[in-house]
Amino acid sequence: MRPLVALGIFGLAFFYIATEKANKVRVVLIGAAGMLLLGLAPGTEVFFSEHEGIDWNVIFLLLGMMIVIGIIKQTGVFDYLGIWAAKRSRGEPYRLMVLLMTITAVASPFLDNVTTIMLVAPVTIVVCERLRIPPQPYLIAEVLASNIGGAATLIGDPPNIIIGSRAGLSFNDFVVHMTPIVVIVFALFVVLTRFLFRKSFRYNPEQVAAVMALQERRAIRDAGLLVRCLAVLAVMIVGFALHSVLHLEPSLVALLGAGAMLLVSRSDVPEILREVEWSTLVFFMGLFIMVSGLVNTGVIGAIGDWAVAAIGDNYLMAATALLFGSGVLGAFFDNIPYVATMTPVVEGVVEQAPDHRTGQSLWWAFALGADFGGNGTAVAASANVVALGIASRSGHHITFWQFTRYGIVVTALSIGLAWVYVWLRYFT
Template sequence: MSAVAALTIFVVAYVFIATEKINKVKVVLIAAGLMAVLGLIPGSEVFFSEHEGVDWNVIFLLFGMMVIVGIVKQTGLFDYLAIWAAKKSRGKPYRLMVMLMLITAVGSPFLDNVTTIMLVAPVTVVVCNRLRISPQPYLIAEILASNIGGAATLIGDPPNIIIGSRAGLTFNDFLVHMAPIVVAIFAAFVLLTRVLFRKSFEYHPERVAAVMALNERRAITDMAMLRRCLAVFALVVVGFCLQTVIGLDPAIVALVGAGLMLLVTNADVNDVLEEVEWPTLIFFFGLFVMVAGLVHTGVIGAVGEFTATAFGDNYLLAATSLLFGSAVFGAFFDNIPYVATLAPIVQGITDGIADPAISDALWWAFALGADFGGNGTAVAASANVVAIGIAARSGHPISFWQFTKYGIIVTIWSTALAWLYVWLRYFA
């Protein structure tokens, strides 16, 4: 009965989130409260358990990067980049979208997709405001590009960090096995956006002319502060890349970087904290508690075990099930807690396989499905929630279905291409 109750609460909450009848933060807090009152979560352990509770690493990584972005914003850097991007693209909508997507996709594998979105999304809003065009299509395209690009490396997408830790896979392993298909899918995605967003492209020569006349260098309000910010940010990036060497979680690196940047810039703490997306952080907290209810009552575990026993020694079927199953469930349950829950089950399957190449193939199928499933819905990945929060805060809200109608299309064809890649590389 507890599993039925947890699943019912989750489904009802998800319907309210999808229909946007009630603010999503209110929905997740009410749902999380019901889970707690009915005893469907592991009590106080929900605050401490790695697999059945709130993932504080994600929460504090987001908080740290929000503080960093809030400080950098005060220097005028985002206005500078916005004017620069508008001038380089000459205001041509598709060219601008490709440029912003390329920046996002290249940054995501090395900064992680959430951090990249937090840096690029404010620039996008500014440049679109300058051109007086709707930023929603550009933000949606960037989110999709960030989830595709982030799949390429160990640190590019949070689920990859979990998988790499559980499977003993290195940064170079991800580059060798994941990067080729990610590059191919991103190239196809760039072409697809020309069709997906064709009705959204607006070009107004008179507005472009006004932007072309601007001097981007004048947008920088404090060059000395910007230099200090960039120096600290460079250290944060190095910390992310050397995670396995220095032994610090990305969340710790982000928090230390935020504190150091506050120190060296002498920025007003109250002003910076006003830039933090508090509703987004609270939404993640509530969502983690909701998923903890599904984990604690055995709903997600039962689904995973059923999948694990269904394919026996047919490893291509196993890879197919992991790939498509992860894309589907990762799209609806948030791919971070989903991967954290299923990773032990996948490890149990792979431990019984004598051929290490086949064993690794199952992990790659699992990772590709979870990463690309992050594009499925508006709440499927951290980058989605963060970008949508930034859009709402800037006065350009993106609805659940406005994002999802594009995300589902991209998820379906990217997952299909990923399956073809897995079959050809590991089983054909």
């Protein structure tokens, strides 16, 4: 009975989030309260359990980066980059989209997709406002590109960090096994965007001419502050890239960076804290608690056990189930708590594999499904939620279905190509 009640609460909350019949923060807080009051979520353990509670690494990573972005914004660098991107693309909408997507996809494997979106989204909004074109399609395309690009490395997507830790996979393992299919998927995605967003491409000659006449260097309001901020940001990027060597979680790197930014900028702290997307952080906390109710009542575990029993010793079927199953389930549950929950199940299946190569193929199928499934809906990955929060705050609201109707198409393409890759590389 308890699993059905938990599933009912989650399903009802997801319905209201998807249809936007109520504020999504209010919905997840009510859903989380229901899970806790009915004893479905594990009580105070939601604040302490790594696998059945709030993922504080995600929350503090977001908080730290929001503070960093708030300080960097004061330098005028986002206006500078916006003008540069507009001039580089000569205002041609598709060329601009490809430029912004490429920047996002190249940065995501080395930062992480959440951090990349927080850096690129403000630039996108500025350039679109300069050209008087709607920024929503560009933001959606960037999020999709970030989730694809972030799959390439151990640190590019938070689920990869969880999988790498549990499976003992290194940074180089991810590069060798994940990067080839990521490059293929992204190349086809760039072509696909030409058709997906064709109705959104607008060319305004007057605005383009005005932007081409601008001198981007004049947008920099405080060059000294920019130099200091970029120095701190460079150290942070090194910290993100070497977190497994330094044994520092990305969240700690972000918080240390935020503290250093406040120190070198001498910014007004209350003013910077107003730049933080508090509603986004609260939304994640509520979502994590609701997912913990599904974990605690055995809903997700039961799904995993059923999958193990159904697979038997057919490991191509196991890889297929992990790939497509993670793509589907990861689209409805944030892929971070989903991966944290399902990793022990996958580990059990891998232990029964007849050889190392077959066992490793299951981990890669799981990672590809979870990463690419993050594009499935507007709440499937942290980067999606963050981008929608930034868009809403800037007055360019993106609805759940506006994002999802593109995300589903890209997810289907990505998962299909990933299956062919897994089959050809590990089973033929």
